Amino acid sequence: MHPPDRFTCEEVFARLDDYLDRELTAEEMRLVHAHLDTCAACASEHQFEATVLTGVKDKLRRLSVPSDLMARISARIAAERPGRGGLAASPSQ
Amino acid sequence: MTSQVAAGQPAPILPGSAAQFEAFLEPVLDAAYGTALRFTRNRADAEDLVQEAALLAYRGFGSFERGSNFRAWFFRILTNAFYSKYRKRKRQDTDVELGPPPELYLYVQTATLGLHGKSTDPAQALMAKLESEHVTAAIEALPEEYRVVATLYFMEDFAYQEIADIVGVPVGTIRSRIHRGRRLLQKALWRIAEERGIVGTLTDAVDEGH
Ligand SMILES: [Zn+2]
Numbered sequence: 569m570h571p572p573d574r575f576t577c578e579e580v581f582a583r584l585d586d587y588l589d590r591e592l593t594a595e596e597m598r599l600v601h602a603h604l605d606t607c608a609a610c611a612s613e614h615q616f617e618a619t620v621l622t623g624v625k626d627k628l629r630r631l632s633v634p635s636d637l638m639a640r641i642s643a644r645i646a647a648e649r650p651g652r653g654g655l656a657a658s659p660s661q
Numbered sequence: 662m663t664s665q666v667a668a669g670q671p672a673p674i675l676p677g678s679a680a681q682f683e684a685f686l687e688p689v690l691d692a693a694y695g696t697a698l699r700f701t702r703n704r705a706d707a708e709d710l711v712q713e714a715a716l717l718a719y720r721g722f723g724s725f726e727r728g729s730n731f732r733a734w735f736f737r738i739l740t741n742a743f744y745s746k747y748r749k750r751k752r753q754d755t756d757v758e759l760g761p762p763p764e765l766y767l768y769v770q771t772a773t774l775g776l777h778g779k780s781t782d783p784a785q786a787l788m789a790k791l792e793s794e795h796v797t798a799a800i801e802a803l804p805e806e807y808r809v810v811a812t813l814y815f816m817e818d819f820a821y822q823e824i825a826d827i828v829g830v831p832v833g834t835i836r837s838r839i840h841r842g843r844r845l846l847q848k849a850l851w852r853i854a855e856e857r858g859i860v861g862t863l864t865d866a867v868d869e870g871h
Contacts, residue, residue, distance in 0.1 A: 623785075641711075
């Protein structure tokens with residue numbers, strides 16, 4: 569048994585994904601953080617995963633949206649008859 | 662999120678609500694298109710999907726609770742529209758068999774290449790070489806159930822519970838799909854980096870950091 573106020577490397581590794589996503593309880597977040605502060609091996613893995621995660625998110629979000637998309641949606645909404653509303657009024661072609 | 666409208670009975674569309682609806686939609690439209698593009702993997706289908714979701718959302722706008730999260734509400738409609746439109750198609754043959762997801766895949770691969778313990782951060786060196794196109798290709802290579810969840814996760818920063826509400830599956834399932842999807846994505850990224858000759862340039866990139 570180890571002190572309940574500490575996480576082992578194994579316990580930290582099992583929680584690394586949730587820690588990166590801040591999906592742990594406040595107490596677990598604290599325990600993982602405390603371990604990463606003192607364990608170079610786990611800290612290196614965490615740093616690597618965090619960098620990849622940030623890089624993937626950043627690169628995925630760079631995209632060009634068709635400039636007239638909102639205008640086309642507005643036109644289709646305008647073509648819906650207010651009052652007649654509902655799915656029955658939807659054009660089906 | 663509960664609907665105030667009885668099932669099967671469309672909410673009335675009030676005069677002036679089109680402008681109000683569009684004021685809600687416009688700020689999330691770019692993100693919705695980006696997500697639709699990862700879902701469908703092509704621009705024409707993505708545009709169709711976003712337009713269809715927008716119309717569905719407009720018709721159901723009466724059931725949107727003012728003050729609640731419009732983005733999550735709209736993405737649920739978008740995701741449902743994607744599933745109802747594309748799920749019945751036969752399995753996409755572009756889905757790659759990725760095998761069981763290994764842990765710390767990129768960490769291990771870059772360590773094996775001897776890129777760790779140098780002055781240049783190995784993860785940063787790798788990410789600097791990968792372009793949006795490569796990351797996109799990797800996410801599009803994921804099997805559909807992982808691709809949808811991973812897209813909502815990577816593109817939108819939704820919390821696990823929000824993704825569970827959007828996709829309509831238990832949060833535990835979402836958690837494991839995100840974790841697994843992230844590992845599958847790392848493996849796909851490395852394969853693409855190898856295919857595009859990026860891996861071969863990494864050693865130089867890290868050594869130049871000296
Ligand atoms: Zn450790």
